[in-house]
Amino acid sequence: MMSISSRFAVGIHILSLIEFNKDGISSSEYLAESVNTNPALIRKIIGMLKKAGLVEVHPGIAGTKLARQLSDITLLDVYKAVNVVQKHELFSVHENSNIKCVVGRNIQDTIIPILSTAQSALEKVLENVTIEDIVKDITEKENLDKRHS
Amino acid sequence: MMSISSRFAVGIHILSLIEFNKDGISSSEYLAESVNTNPALIRKIIGMLKKAGLVEVHPGIAGTKLARQLSDITLLDVYKAVNVVQKHELFSVHENSNIKCVVGRNIQDTIIPILSTAQSALEKVLENVTIEDIVKDITEKENLDKRHS
DNA sequence: ATTACCTGTAACCATAATAGTTACATTAGT
DNA sequence: ACTAATGTAACTATTATGGTTACAGGTAAT
Structure with a gap:
């Protein structure tokens, strides 16, 4: 029973956190x-995000920054x-x-085109959600929790 | 880079072949x-299809038969x-x-509902294709090839 | 320039799933 | 009883994942 690597979820986590921490420094340790998890693992994933042009990060300089607008990074971008x-x-x-x-x-x-269509349907859902949506949703959930406490 | 087990594709293959061979005996070796591949591997997969109520097969008796109408078996059924x-x-x-x-x-x-929606979109595509569709498509492709040879 | 700190990676490990295979117990029909 | 097929347990090789250690290389501050 396989499942798609949590690198994807962690990638979303990283990008969202960089935004929430935009006034601070998002080092791999942070x-x-x-x-x-381990900073080295984070750096591996950040390396992939960098290669895809989603973040800016430089050796020797602490911190990773988003390379695009929040609304211009879809979950499909991260997934890829x-x-x-x-x-x-x-x-x-x-x-x-x-x-x-x-x-x-x-x-x-016969079946490859069908399976491909199914995969595309999944990817289309991911394409319609941006990191901005994620950040907004987290903010909403957070405000809701505060009101209840 | 993971991928969904070929058990799924093999399951579709098996069910389609049972239909094409409905006048014969579809033993695991056949x-x-x-x-x-190996007959034992086929028997494992058939065991799963049986458990799901898609086929009928009995120990000691050669051959597997479909337990439902062709049009009543969706790819989602096989996938599950x-x-x-x-x-x-x-x-x-x-x-x-x-x-x-x-x-x-x-x-x-925040992300689990989104990922779940994406998965559902994929599964909905599989739900809309039946083994009957597969069998028909194979038949069409086959006729097309004959005409060209 | 030395120090301190961070990124980028190579190398390695444990775990789990896949696909394949062998072997054999069980069951049915002759 | 004999033959033949299914149902499974057990084992293997291969691969991906997630994690970790270690260290080379770059940057900045003192």
């Missing part, structure tokens, strides 16, 4: 404390950045099935 | 030859049957993030 799923290959399909059999020689061509 | 993804857990989310941090104490509640 971020790691919030995610509750952290390499959790390969394009059109969320579903793996057995290869080398027997071409002497009607099903064997046609099954791949 | 099915394995088309999938190009072969246990490739856990309900609401296609995406894994890091737990134990730091509750002393605004983001840490809200991130899960």
Whole structure:
């Protein structure tokens, strides 16, 4: 029973936290404390986000900053950045099935487009949510909690 | 870079082949030859399909038969049957993030519903395709190929 | 320039899932 | 009884994940 790597969720966490901490310095240690993991692991993920052009970070200089507007970073951007799923290959399909059999020689061509459509449907949902939405939602939840305490 | 187990694709292959071979006996060895793998692996997957009520198969008796109408087996049924993804857990989310941090104490509640929506979008696509559709598509592709040869 | 600090990575580890395989107990039909 | 098929347990190799240590290399402050 597989699942998509938590690198994706952690990536969203990191980007959101950088925004909340925009007046401070978001070092890998600072971020790691919030995610509750190792700074080295955070740096690995930040490296991926950097490669995708989502953040700015420089060796020797403490802190990571967002490279784009909050509203211009979608969850799909993050999802692609952290390499959790390969394009059109969320579903793996057995290869080398027997071409002497009607099903064997046609099954791949038949199901791959369907599986691809399913994957696209998932990705479209992620494309319609930005880090700005996440930040706003966290803020709302936070205000709600305060009112109740 | 993970991907959903090919058990799903193989499950679809098996069910389709049982239909194409409905006048014959679909033993695990016969099915394995088309999938190009081991009969024991096929029996494992058939065991899952059986548990989900999609096929009928009995120890000691050769062959597996469909337990439902072709049009009454969706790809979502197969997907659920072969246990490739856990309900609401296609995406894994890091737990134990730091509750002393605004983001840490809200991130899960914020992103889990979104990820769940994305997963549902994927599953809805699978729900709208039946084994009958697959069988028809294979038949069409097959006829097309014959015309061209 | 030395120090202190941070990023970037290589290397390594434990764990878990996948796909495959062997072997065998169990069951049914002849 | 014999044959043949299913149902499973057990084991393997491979791979991804998440975590960790260690350290090279860059930057800034003193």
